[in-house]
Amino acid sequence: MKSIFKSIKSTVKQKQGMTLVETLVAIALVMLIIFTFTPLFLQNFKNIRTAGEVTKSSYEKASLLERLIANKGENAPGYEISVSDVPLTMTKQGDTDKSISFGSDSSAGQVHGTLIASNPNTPNSYSTFYVSDNTSRMLSFPSNLTDDFLTTEITLVPKGFAFNAVAENKNADQAGWHFKVSYTDENGKKQAVEKQYYDIVFKKDGATNVAVFTLKGGNNVICFEHSPLVIEYGQGVGDLQYSTEIEIGAPEIILVGEKAFDGKYYYYATSGVDDYGRMDLIAKEMTGAPLNSAMNDVEWVGVGSGDDGNGGDNKYGYYVMGGDAGQVRRFWRNEKTGNYYWGGDTLWQYDRYAHITSKGRPEGDSYENISAENSTQAEFKSIFRSPQTEIDWNGRQINYLFKSEKTSMWDYKSITSNYFTANVATSDSGKAFLTLGGVVKWRDGTEAYGGNSGVSRGENESMRTWLTYDASSVRSKKLSSLGYKEAVDYEYENDDSLITITSVGAIKIDKTNSNFIEIQDQTQWNSKVYPSQSYTLYCGRIPAVIDVWGWKTATLGWTGYIPLATLGVAYSSNNIYTPSGILHPNGTGAWYPTGLFGDSKASSTRLDVDIFKSLKYEDLLNFFNSENPYKDIVYPRSMSKGTPVYYTAVNGSGGQALGEQGNKYYLTAGKEIDITIGYLSHPFAIGLENPSTWLITGLTGSDYYFYKFNGTAGKYDHSFQSAGLRDNVTMLDIDSYHDDITGNNISVAVGYTLGYLFSDYNWATRVNDISNMGVVYIRGSGDGSDDDTMGSMESGKGWSLKKETNVFHQFYGTDQYQDNSGNITALGWDTTYHRSFFGISNSDSLPPSGFTAPNIIPGTKMYGTNTHPMNQTQCTTVRWGLTWDAKPQFMWGTDNGTLLSWGYDYETPTNSKITAVTKEFESYMWADRIGAAGGPTNRKLKDDGDHIQFYDYTSRKNSTSDTYGFVSVLSGITDIEFADDYWVAVGTQSGKAPETYCASQYCYSGNGKAGSYINVKYCYNEEKHLYAWKAIKIADETNINFISITYSEGIWYLTGYKDENGNGTNDADEKAYIYYAKDPSDAGAWKRVKTQGSDGKYTDDTTAVYFDASGNKKDLDLTGVNAMASQG
Secondary structure, three states, X not given: OHHHHHHHHHHHHHOOOOOHHHHHHHHHHHHHHHHHHHHHHHHHHHHHHHHHHHHHHHHHHHHHHHHHHHOHHHHOOOOEEEEOOOXXXXXXXXXXXXXXXXXXXXXXXXXXXEEEEOOOOOOOOOEEEEEHXXXXXXXXXXXXXXXXXXXXXXXXXXXXXXXXXXXXXOOOOOOOOEEEEEEEOOOOOEEEOOHHHEEEEEEEEOOEEEEEEEEEOOOOOOOHXXXXXXXXXXXXXXXXXXXXXXXXXXOOEEEEEOOOOOOOOOEEEEOOEOOOOEEOXXXXXXXXXXXXXXXXXXXXXXXXXXXXXXXOOOOOOEEEEEEHHHEEEEEEEOOOOOOEEEEOEEEEEEEEEEEEOOOOOEOOOOEEEEEEEEEOEOOEEEEEEOOOOOOEEOOEEOOEEEEOOOOHHHOOEEEOOEEEEOOOOHHHOOOOEEEEEXXXXXXXXXXXXXXXXXXXXXXXXXXXXXXXXXXXXXXXXXXXXHHHXXXXXXXOOOOOOOOEEEEEEEEOOOOOOOOEEOOOOOOOOOOOOOOOOOEEEEEEEEEEEEEEEEEEOHHHOOOEEEEEEEEOEEEEOOOOEOOOOOEOOOOOOEEEEOOEEEOOOOEOOOOOHHHHOOOEHHHHOOOOOOOOOOHHHHOOOOOOOOOOEEEOOOOOOOOEOEOOOOOOOOOOOOOEEEOEEEEEOOOOOEOOOOOOOOXXXXXXXXXXXXXOOOOOOOOOOOEEEEOOOHHHOEEEEEEEEEOOOOOOEEEEEEEEEEEEEEEEOOOEEEEEEEEEEEEEEEEOEOOOOOOOOOOOOOOOOOOOOOEEEOOEEEEEOOOOOOOOOOOEEEEOEEXXXXXXXXXXXXXXXXXXXXXXXXXXXXXXXXXXXXXXXXXXXXXXXXXXXXXOOOOEEEEEEEOOXXXXXXXXXXXXXXXXXXXXXXXXXXXXXXXXXXXXOOOOOOOOHHHOOOHHHHOOHHHHHOOOHHHHOOOEOEEEEEEEEEEOOEEEEEEEEOOOOHHHHOOOHHHEOOOOOOOEEEEEEEEEEOOOOEEEEEEEEEEOOOOEEEEEEEEEOOEEEEEEEEOOOOOOOOOOOOEEEEEEEOOOOOHHHOEEOEEEOOOOOEEOOOEEEEEOOOOOEEEEEOEOEEEEEEOO
């Protein structure tokens, strides 16, 4: 046909026209072709259709038959035909003489069964036959349970047989028909379940009797530790004829927290709320690895994430949790028995004594021991000791706190020479040292307290002393973990680890990923220390002690380091008077490690008053200076004129942890701060580099850090910031993300380090501020460029998710600014409108003022110090999520109420550098009025000329600040979650009203009056993808602090506590509050959960229930809940 048409076409082309004859011939040919081939085509189509119908019919019959066979007919009328007395003959092929016949006589037995036909009424139906005796079985619906029920029903269906009615009586004699329920013990053997734990009722399902079992949970019999549950049916006293297994797995939702009112430690399980807002909350005790401390965090690790305990793939999901006293728990499955159980996890136990030389080389008695073991108890101890000089080793600055870029007279720098975790033992005597300063007095009136650049080198050295643990010494007999436990009235008498685990997360390392880059490094004692396989990372903190030394320049005749302060200790005086003049006759005269520090104007809220009597840090640091009225009682002058007398801990006095010069006002702004060393279950999960901070250059350093005033008031000529040591980096939360596009596994961890602000005074480096400083670390690298080259961790800050690596490194801290000018630190955050260093002063004797410290610039809302959102704060929580166009994004919150975010742009990776860090919102609740240090006012923020500077960046970017400009009234962020295109941030309440700070009623629910709020980011314009933050009022009460937000199976759950004593801490006796909602942005959707009590009634009183050993239902008030996690 093709050739015919081609010939016609060619002919037409060659001629200008066609004759009538030619046209008729062509038409005739076409008609001939059509009439000849059309019947053939139609017949082929008919054959194809017929074959399709046959195939379809065969498929349907086969499919139906397969389903019927799988269900043994399901007793379905019309498909099943009972057949009995079937003669069966078995014959050897090719030899009919050798056969075995089965008849229907009683001697040969009977062959009964069922014929299953796809269509019994037609001769060509598909059919099969099964013998009842060989295939009858008992099915259970459901066959899988989660261990979070008080009662639940299991339906047993007989297939190929029927239940005997007498079996409904569960007390039937075992010689008759009956059910038997067993659990599987840790050895894989079946053990009988007492009949108090279940009930049986027969019900009709059509013509079939089914058995409905009501199982009782909330006990240690029917639980995942005894999975699978085995139900048998039959006659006799041994193994019965029919059985089915029921898998009992991990709870859907788990809550953890403090010790309960009955003195026990529980975890709590629930399946969530029902349609009526009711929740069965089960108090469960752990078997195998009983809880013996409070748990602070719990997380669910899904299949494929985390590890199998040995670095391999995780084949099933598991819960992990960590808490006080270094306790960890992980949910495991016994592959041999099918049991689930709580146990420990792989922890790299760490013990280091880093005694090094000025070259960084180990002294002969130093060591670093690392051992991986499966344990429920974390162990970590670290002692560092070095000469008083800066030490470099292997390209790293080992003990630097900071070093300026200057030389000669501007050569300012600071170091540490001693630090140790407070869990040192008595065996560590001579290893861990405490650095103290003394007093030099002359009869002619000259005196100096602590390090002083105005006296000679010899006098400075004579005032110094070091204490190490000595059981026979009054002043040093408490320098151990035993002393720490006395100082803080430690809850766990038998724990010497002193580790508090704050967070746990799964770390997936995929070496088969083409984007994976492995990084390794070494210490002085071990090589290739970074992780090389998947693991679970437990993060936390250990109280510590650290000394700080400052460099004295050569201008006044000598150079050298002088001690500035020792942080993390407290003195219980036995002098007649404490520095503040309080009579203190019962003190021990000893120094205690505490892991806490405050300036001379602060008081402790966490130390035991029975040990220290006075909780003023002036007393706790034994801080005397030349102005103290009791100085001559405690430090009497020499009677010989011209004779110097040096008082230190060696020759009579207790010494002091704080030097006088430059240290009186205000090192911590009158607050108590944490002095810690970070705990990591893999001690080298983060890089060995010290955290970095803003590099100050130029002649007078401060030009680039402090805003300059008119004139000289409050001006600093030399100021330097430090983010402390790598060992001080303490992680408080961790979250991981698998990027489907790149295949990379990226993790982010947030927390804090011990930061400082240094300046010079009298030609020597002095410390002006000591605070916790927020940090963000990422496990990923790349520089965000098109080629995204990667050679080391210094190739980018992890700005590109194209690279997966095996170690965390610093992603964001006080070292990063948006425009490299020291001004814009995050999108929406201008440092000139923020004040962080509240209390610094360049005078010993004068408090901060317009003449001694940077302050608000007259006539403006601008502060004298430029500052960073990571200054004077701890990063508390982090979570991954997605943008509207499915790009990865994570947000993290701080304890001062700020929420920041960072996202990755696949199309333009250069947009994902640190310039993508954004201020989601912040809280100005620390100020009486936003943007100023002045007194209270009735004005609202929107009435202020600079109000837009304080709103969230989202509304500013969308040019909707007048409507959606948002300021948070949460004083701190404790948790954040992402699901269903919502971000939800929760935290501690300030008691302030959103209407005072936000732009309009679109930014808050209700009337915006004071109450207990959460913050929700939602989409209000889907077409344009516009989002806004909104304060959602949960309760009218102003003191319900929320600590956890969780999403499970379409429901949001919010947990918190009522802060009865107003200390902002979730105390063990403060009642838990639980709320739920489907739409978190709808204030009306949030309802308080109703929980069941022992009487079976559901009320607002948050109670957990359980069954005791006798099967009696008990309840207890739920208090001190710290965290919540869900499989869903």
